Amino acid sequence: MNILDFLSVSMIPLLVFYIVGNGILNKRPVFEDFTEGAKNGFQIIIEIAPTIVGLIVAVGVLRTSGTLDLISGALSPLADLFHIPTEILPLSIVKMFSASGANGLLFDIFKEFGTDSHIGFSASVLLSCTETLFYTVSLYFMSVGVGKSRWTVPAGIIIAIFSLFISVWVAESMVG
Amino acid sequence: MLNYLWAGMILVGIVVAAFEGNLGAVCEGVVASSKEAVELLFVMAGVVSMWNGMLYIANNSGLIETLTQKMRPLLRVIFPKLPLEHKAASFISANFIANILGLGWACTPTGIQAMKELKQLEIDRGNNPQIASNEMCTFLLLNISSLQLIPINMIAYRSQYGSANPVAVVGPALFATALTTVLAFVICGLMCKVSKPGERFFNHQIKCGGGRNR
Numbered sequence: 001m002n003i004l005d006f007l008s009v010s011m012i013p014l015l016v017f018y019i020v021g022n023g024i025l026n027k028r029p030v031f032e033d034f035t036e037g038a039k040n041g042f043q044i045i046i047e048i049a050p051t052i053v054g055l056i057v058a059v060g061v062l063r064t065s066g067t068l069d070l071i072s073g074a075l076s077p078l079a080d081l082f083h084i085p086t087e088i089l090p091l092s093i094v095k096m097f098s099a100s101g102a103n104g105l106l107f108d109i110f111k112e113f114g115t116d117s118h119i120g121f122s123a124s125v126l127l128s129c130t131e132t133l134f135y136t137v138s139l140y141f142m143s144v145g146v147g148k149s150r151w152t153v154p155a156g157i158i159i160a161i162f163s164l165f166i167s168v169w170v171a172e173s174m175v176g
Numbered sequence: 177m178l179n180y181l182w183a184g185m186i187l188v189g190i191v192v193a194a195f196e197g198n199l200g201a202v203c204e205g206v207v208a209s210s211k212e213a214v215e216l217l218f219v220m221a222g223v224v225s226m227w228n229g230m231l232y233i234a235n236n237s238g239l240i241e242t243l244t245q246k247m248r249p250l251l252r253v254i255f256p257k258l259p260l261e262h263k264a265a266s267f268i269s270a271n272f273i274a275n276i277l278g279l280g281w282a283c284t285p286t287g288i289q290a291m292k293e294l295k296q297l298e299i300d301r302g303n304n305p306q307i308a309s310n311e312m313c314t315f316l317l318l319n320i321s322s323l324q325l326i327p328i329n330m331i332a333y334r335s336q337y338g339s340a341n342p343v344a345v346v347g348p349a350l351f352a353t354a355l356t357t358v359l360a361f362v363i364c365g366l367m368c369k370v371s372k373p374g375e376r377f378f379n380h381q382i383k384c385g386g387g388r389n390r
Binding site: 007011012015016019020022023025026028030033034035036037038039040041042044045047048049052053054055056057058059060061062063064065066067070100103106107110111114115116121124125126127128129130131133134136137138139140141142143144145146147148149150151152153155156158159162163166167170171174 | 179181182185186188189190192193196198202204205206208209210217220224225226227228229230231232233234237238239277278279284285287288291292295305306307312313316317319320321324327328330333334337338339340341342344345351352353355356359363364367371
């Protein structure tokens with residue numbers, strides 16, 4: 001517990017200390033290197049900006065139109081069949097599109113069921129074991145101009161479904 | 177694929193909205209989302225630039241090189257055909273470390289640099305750089321399956337919402353992440369063998385059309 005607390009607070013400062021310290025020991029002009037990198041970082045932001053705007057608007061349309069609710073409503077009989085709590089399903093679907101949207105749903109679940117309930121715990125594990133599928137694919141492929149993503153999206157969906165089952169199952173064996 | 181996906185999200189969304197009577201909400205949603213995107217980009221700009229600056233220091237002082245050397249055995253297993261002296265290998269190593277440490281947006285600059293180098297590698301190999309290579313697909317899926325050791329944000333959220341034991345999620349999350357990562361690795365290994373990326377004809381056309389000068 002204490003080690004984890006310490007790690008979560010100190011990891012970034014220690015890493016920055018190590019990188020800068022190592023640079024100085026190697027007699028590098030660290031500030032010049034940093035500014036050059038930061039300049040390139042802004043370049044990256046400008047390159048990914050159109051992708052991000054397009055993606056967030058599309059997610060916004062899906063969310064505000066009620067499509068996500070419709071999908072999770074349609075899939076809920078299937079979820080019941082596999083003993084997946086109804087509230088977890090929309091979470092795992094939203095998680096494919098947007099991290100902030102998923103966090104919003106997570107907080108609703110925490111408020112309603114508590115963090116240590118079966119549902120709360122499943123949600124905690126689910127959001128910890130996969131990244132946002134469509135966001136990552138669009139960001140990494142579109143921003144470097146790769147149009148054909150081949151089998152990444154279907155494979156990502158398989159992984160997302162798998163992570164859903166694993167999270168519910170792990171939570172069941174932890175919380176009971 | 178991505179074109180159809182994006183178009184599908186927009187078109188299906190608007191059709192559903194029309195039937196559900198949510199067109200007004202979509203109208204506001206589109207404007208609010210684009211604003212949200214720019215706000216996100218502003219925050220990201222700072223964090224990404226900061227980490228990219230750190231990445232340059234680490235790269236120029238030889239830290240990334242050392243890291244790549246240490247990760248060679250792993251990279252050789254995950255990317256059997258990737259030339260390890262290629263720059264892509266360095267950025268992939270840096271990205272994996274950022275992912276494992278759970279640095280969030282620090283993964284973005286390393287990931288994009290790695291993708292750019294992988295694209296360059298495809299051009300060097302004489303393949304069509306617009307089609308994702310085996311390395312790109314594997315790299316992406318490993319990013320999606322998450323390599324994070326400690327879910328720092330989740331611990332914070334749990335304690336914020338009054339969990340009796342916020343860190344209880346660490347072990348189960350690690351277990352689940354390990355399983356999804358293994359699954360991703362298996363799928364990638366299988367698909368890289370089964371699926372062939374290149375359409376030679378298309379490839380030829382691009383070369384003749386001076387596609388490199390774009």
